[in-house]
Amino acid sequence: MPFVGRERELRHLADALARPPIVVLIEGEAGVGKTRLLHELAGQPLLVGGCHPMRFPYGPLVEALRQSHPPARLNPVTGALRPLLPEFAHRLPPAPPALGNAQVERHRLFRAVLSLLDALSPVTLVVEDVHWIDQETRELLAFLVRCLPGTVNLVLTYRAEDLRHPASELLAHLPPHIGHTELTLSPLDAEATALLAKHLLPGSADLWPLTGGVPLAVEELARMLADGREPSTPPALRDAVRVKLDALRPTARRIVQAAAMLEEPAPTLTLAAAAGLPPEQGERGLAEAVRRGLLREWTPGAYGLRQPLTRQAVRESITPNLRRRISRRIEAPAEPQGALSPREKQVIGLAADGMTNKAIAESLFLSPRTVEVHVANGLRKLGLTSRRQLSSRNT
Ligand SMILES: Nc1ncnc2c1ncn2[C@@H]1O[C@H](COP(=O)(O)OP(=O)(O)O)[C@@H](O)[C@H]1O
Ligand SMILES: [Mg+2]
The missing domain is CATH 1.10.10.10 (Winged helix-like DNA-binding domain superfamily/Winged helix DNA-binding domain)
Structure with a gap:
């Protein structure tokens, strides 16, 4: 599949990586193209490990390091990685003796990672989907960023709305010689979306209004249209939306459901009324829904779902009874709210x-x-x- 748009972002990333040691944070919603952007970094030595919703301890690190081809004669400390990477043990020195103290062994393990990365340099360690990071890797990264070797970079990708700890906390203690930069990937604009759609579909369907320019949604929708199906919510998007809805507190979920039933972005009071919530609770629910990336402010003071397809997915998840209740509240004559200017x-x-x-x-x-x-x-x-x-x- 061709790569569209993103020239600026790709240049920014490549320029940053050419100035090691540097920590790069790449933020963007699901399916917006974080992984793809990294794939487009032709010729860069990358070691990529992904975080997983199961948050396996050191999971991303194991994944990244076992693809590596270290030189012979590694520092003996790297032998401490053997128990974590049995399939890779033949490339490592013998395991050092046990120390009988978990904290001391952890420090030795961290030093082993640092030493292996140094031996592999120049290299960029990429940890993807940091919103699912495990506690152990999180602490390891906090250690690494303070002492990145001269030709080692660190790239982290994440979805801001699913993050438990701000990724920027890693940047708080960077020594001055280690650079850092942050990159936000927004959805594609209408032009780049049209270009992508042209490659995916014969004819020229305008997929921007339904997808909001999120490449994953564009691909899924194009596949449906190409198969002659009616455009509907792609299963992957539908599931992702349901998981997000379930993770919200009940008031925030009700606000999102109300927003999905309203025809247009609406102000807080309208949303709260449609959700059957008192204004204050409505406001709190709205704030959470925005923070978790389900709603956005379209015009000052007017909030709605981020994409039409997401809105459809939320609508489909509402039970008929609840749908009726929300509709009734939407249709009920509202209290007079003041004269028009x-x-x-x-x-x-x-x-x-x-x-x-x-x-x-x-x-x-x-x-x-x-x-x-x-x-x-x-x-x-x-x-x-x-x-x-x-x-x-x-x-
Ligand atoms: N700029 C782009 N041009 C063409 N296709 C893209 C672009 N960005 C992403 N895609 C495609 O969209 C899908 C989702 O992208 P991905 O990088 O996996 O998203 P993320 O990692 O942000 O969740 C992939 O199939 C990818 O190839
Ligand atoms: Mg990805």
């Missing part, structure tokens, strides 16, 4: 005539963002949740 009246009037935000923005010489805010506020004040409801009113 003259500008809101003007914008709402045009929206009721069926004009798009873009057309309204052009005709009133406003920015599309401002129009969006006026529409959202106007709808809220009218107790409506969708602009479609406007046309059936006699405004």
Whole structure:
């Protein structure tokens, strides 16, 4: 599959790795292309180990080191790695004698890793999906970053919304000679998405509105369309969304479910009302849902699911009973929330005539963002949740 977009990010990463020793943090949501970006680093000596939801102690390290080809005559301390890497033992010196003290042995193991990396250098150790890191590897990394050898780099990838400890804590104690940089991967823009879609599908389907430019979603959706299936929620995305929903506290989950049932991004009070929560609880739930990456602020004060496909996945996960309850709350006439300002009246009037935000923005010489805010506020004040409801009113 061709690689699209990301020229800037790839250059940034390659430039950083050319200045060892450096610690690079790569952040981005699931399927956005963190692993792929690393694959595109042609010719770089990488040792890659992934963290796993099971959080196996030293799991990523074992995975990374056992692919390596160390030179002969390693420092005897590296023999301490033998019990962890039996399949690799023939490449290591004899195991040093037991020390009878777990802490002392741990220090020796950490030194063994450091020494092996040094012997393998120049090399970049990549630990992927650090949101699933185990405690042991976490402590090992904290040790490594303080004494990275001269031509060894460390790259960590992660999803911010699933992280328990901020990855930046690793950067807090870096000695001055060790560099660091952070890279955030956002979804592809409409143009790069179209390019990817063109490679995946005959014709020119616009997959951006449904996928929000997340390459994994683009691929899955393209596969469905290519097979002649109706575009629906790809199974991998559906499962990922359910796992995330289950991990939320009940109030946050209710806010996400309410957001999925509303037609458009909505302000906190509308979400709380649709979720059947008092405003304060609604606010707390909303904050958690945003922190965990399920909702985002689309326009100032208006929140909705991050992607249409995610919204669909949440909707599909709601039981019919709950769906009815939320719909009833959405349709119930809202308390009057205040009068429309003259500008809101003007914008709402045009929206009721069926004009798009873009057309309204052009005709009133406003920015599309401002129009969006006026529409959202106007709808809220009218107790409506969708602009479609406007046309059936006699405004
Ligand atoms: N820039 C890109 N161009 C083309 N395909 C991409 C791009 N980024 C990611 N992909 C594809 O999308 C899928 C998900 O990417 P991946 O790197 O596994 O995501 P992540 O590691 O962030 O979860 C993979 O099949 C990958 O090849
Ligand atoms: Mg990955």
